[in-house]
Amino acid sequence: MPRYAMVIDQRRCIGCMACVVACKRENNVPEEHYRTRVVEIVEGTFPKVRMELRPELCNHCKNAPCVYNCPTGASYKKEDGIVLVNKKRCVGCKACIAACPYDARFIDPRNGAAHKCTFCEHRIKEGKEPACVTTCLSRARIFGDLDDPQSIVSKICAEKHLRILIAEAGTKPSVYYLSLQPLT
Amino acid sequence: MKEIAITGANAITYPHLEIWNWAISIYLFLGGMVAGLMVLGAISQFRPSSTTDAGRPFVCYLAPVLSPILLSIGMFFIFLDLSRKLNAFWFYLNFNIMSPMSWGAWGVGLIIPLSTLWALASIPEEHRHYLRWPKLHDFSFKISAYRNKLAGVNLALGIFLGIYTGVLLSGYVARPLWNSAVLPLFFLNSGLVSGSAMIILIARNYQEKLYFTKLNIWLTTAEIVLVLLFYYSHLTSTAPHREALIPFFTAVLFAGIIFPIALELPVITARRPAPLRVHLIAVLILLGNLAIRVAFVYVGQLSSLSDIARR
């Protein structure tokens, strides 16, 4: 059984937002809502300025608070590590949105159900990569199977020092960050 | 200097979470008050004077009758908040042991019928004729023999009801203000405070009103201790917890507790305080507790762990 993960190489991100657009297009994400975002943090005063570009999305946490807080079982985790929402079961109680430390969820205004990144599960089934990964022109997003030692993500995870966001939340994310500067 | 720009931010989560509104605050307030009514009503039922219909204080009838009604109103507000209302039956086709909301849905589903039974069992003989249907009348007579047993069950359910909303909010690591183990106890205690204030307002007997006003002072004193512990737990925790205690929240919290108790204290020292004054204090206590619940819902959503990842 594969164990999907994403590595985000922040050194390569140029902040073009192509991933944000590709995700919206691919997944028919409702107006004014997003499954992925790019955070730009500019620090300092000219000429000593530093910029961090950080693409963010659902971390498909191994210990996912959205899943264990869902009262109806609508939020669930597949064996391959992907966290999904079964909208037929969702009551729109928003417990999962309150529980997610990464603010990765929202309510789809078209049907009232919780909505989030699926790692483009439909594309994975066809042997393709998520739309944001395929679109990224600088290859800052790398997707693959951690259980396959030959996959690029496995190799990066084995060789590089990676970080995760908000480690203190204890969610064990499947999205890793490769960066020059320490992440909080 | 630091500048943050986000392409792809969702308005309901950035700059802060905005998912639960006044409807949830009202549910929390009513749920807490019902918990208080159930606990205080059941305890009054166990007092030695309550063995006969004549000796039982009014609260022994009042609390069981009001509980299912007020809780059903609270449930209506929860229902209003659901964004997929027609799917609400899924709450009862699934039980997630790790989800406090699942515990709550099943718990409330159990409390409404059991408190209704308690209400039927508690109706005194001389008022039973208000039950129009003869079968209901007979049923009320039959189960009145189990009045004490039902009070015991409702006492336990009242404590559950008072605590679970606090457990629900305190379990969210993502929202530092709510994430404190003191919150469930604070919610239970504040439920007892509003329950006793409600009893003060509707009790028929002046002595009973005075008795619950005195009890209310003790409960409010406990509330102050719990608020201080709540603050202590945050102040000694990490930065997001410390920052969650923003000034206006502090103001609401203390105004909701200190102001009513300041008015309440002279009532105790007076020999026979005017009933109007006793009622006024009860109303202020209820408003104070409502303000506290509203503040908890809104300020809890302002505090966010993901903020620190961006600093």
Ligand code: SF4
């Ligand atoms: S990032 Fe949020 S929505 Fe995604 S799995 Fe983790 S807790 Fe759930």
Ligand code: SF4
């Ligand atoms: S909004 Fe839907 S997916 Fe989220 S916790 Fe409620 S029922 Fe589960």
